Each structure stands twice: as C-alpha cells, then as structure tokens.
Amino acid sequence: MAARFKDLVLDANDHHELADWWCAAMGYARRDEVEPPEDGWVRPLDWPVPIVDRAGDGPLIWVQPVPEHKTIKNRMHLDVYGSVDDLVELGATLVRARGDDLDWDVLADPEGNEFCVFAPR
Numbered sequence: 001m002a003a004r005f006k007d008l009v010l011d012a013n014d015h016h017e018l019a020d021w022w023c024a025a026m027g028y029a030r031r032d033e034v035e036p037p038e039d040g041w042v043r044p045l046d047w048p049v050p051i052v053d054r055a056g057d058g059p060l061i062w063v064q065p066v067p068e069h070k071t072i073k074n075r076m077h078l079d080v081y082g083s084v085d086d087l088v089e090l091g092a093t094l095v096r097a098r099g100d101d102l103d104w105d106v107l108a109d110p111e112g113n114e115f116c117v118f119a120p121r
Contacts, residue, residue, distance in 0.1 A: 005059070007059060007060045007061065007062055008059050008060070008061045008062070008078075009048075009061070009062045009063075009064055010022070010061060010062070010063050010064070010109075010113060011064060011066040011070070011113075012063050012064065012065060012066065012111050013065070013066065013067075013069060013111060014065075014111070015048060015049050015063045015064060015065040016045070016049060016063075017110070018063050018109065018110065018111050019049035019051050019063040021090065021091060021109060021110055022051060022061065022063065022109070023051055024090055025080075025082075025087055025090055025092070025109075026053070026058070026080070027053070027054055027055075028051040028052060028053055028054065028058070028061065029051065029052060029054050030049060030050070030051055030052075031050040031051065031052045031060070032050075034052055034054065035052075046065060048062045048063060048064035048065065049062070049063045049064075050062050051063065069112075070111060070112040070113065073114065074113060074114045077113070077114050077115050077116065078115040078116070079104070079115070079116045079118065080115060080116070080117055080118070081117075081118050081119070081120045081121060082117050082118075082120065083117075083120070084105045084107065084117050087107055087117060088107070091109075091110045092107040092108060092109055092110070093107060093108045093112075094106075094107055095107055095108050095114060103118075104116045104117060104118045105117045
C-alpha cells in the first residue's frame with residue numbers, strides 16, 4: 001500500500017466563512033468546539049480551520065486559506081446526500097440540475113467549489 005486516506009482539504013479565500021458554511025450544510029462543527037484544547041490554546045486566525053462531523057462518522061475537513069480565486073472546474077469534489085433546496089437556501093448555487101442523463105444535482109458552495117447532491121437514502 002502506497003498511501004491511505006487521511007483528511008479532506010478545501011481551499012477558500014475566506015476560510016472562516018466557508019468553514020462555517022460547510023458546518024451549517026453538513027451538521028459539522030469546528031474541531032475546537034467539539035474537542036477544546038486542554039491548555040486553552042487558540043488557533044491563530046490565519047491557520048486552516050478543521051471541521052468535524054459531530055456524530056464522528058464523516059472525515060475531518062480542513063478549510064485552508066488561499067489567495068487565488070477559483071477559476072476552473074474542480075478535478076476532485078464532494079458527493080453528499082441532502083436537500084438541494086435547503087443547500088441553496090444556505091447559499092449554495094445550483095450549477096446543473098439532475099435530469100435524463102444525470103441522477104444527481106451539481107451545486108457550488110459560496111466560493112464556487114462544486115459538489116454533487118444525491119437524494120437522501
């Protein structure tokens with residue numbers, strides 16, 4: 001085995017805002033809220049923000065600051081189960097609706113990162 005999965009990382013211009021958006025969208029929380037550091041240490045504002053699944057089922061996601069804006073289609077993306085209407089209400093954009101040749105909807109988060117939404121199981 002050459003590698004194994006560790007974490008997922010999203011680039012963002014406003015990494016705090018996008019971390020909060022994904023927390024609201026996925027039911028995640030900032031890791032420091034779920035697992036407060038014992039010594040009271042506070043993560044510097046310019047560091048990446050780790051967010052975690054409150055239930056402990058999903059992967060750790062890092063939302064990291066980058067200076068450049070997204071300009072092209074993602075080469076890798078998230079697939080989620082959820083409500084397109086609820087995600088759009090939170091601030092996502094519908095990129096492509098499911099149809100004859102597509103069994104899922106393609107949305108973009110507030111910074112333009114595409115993700116696919118499947119009907120809940």
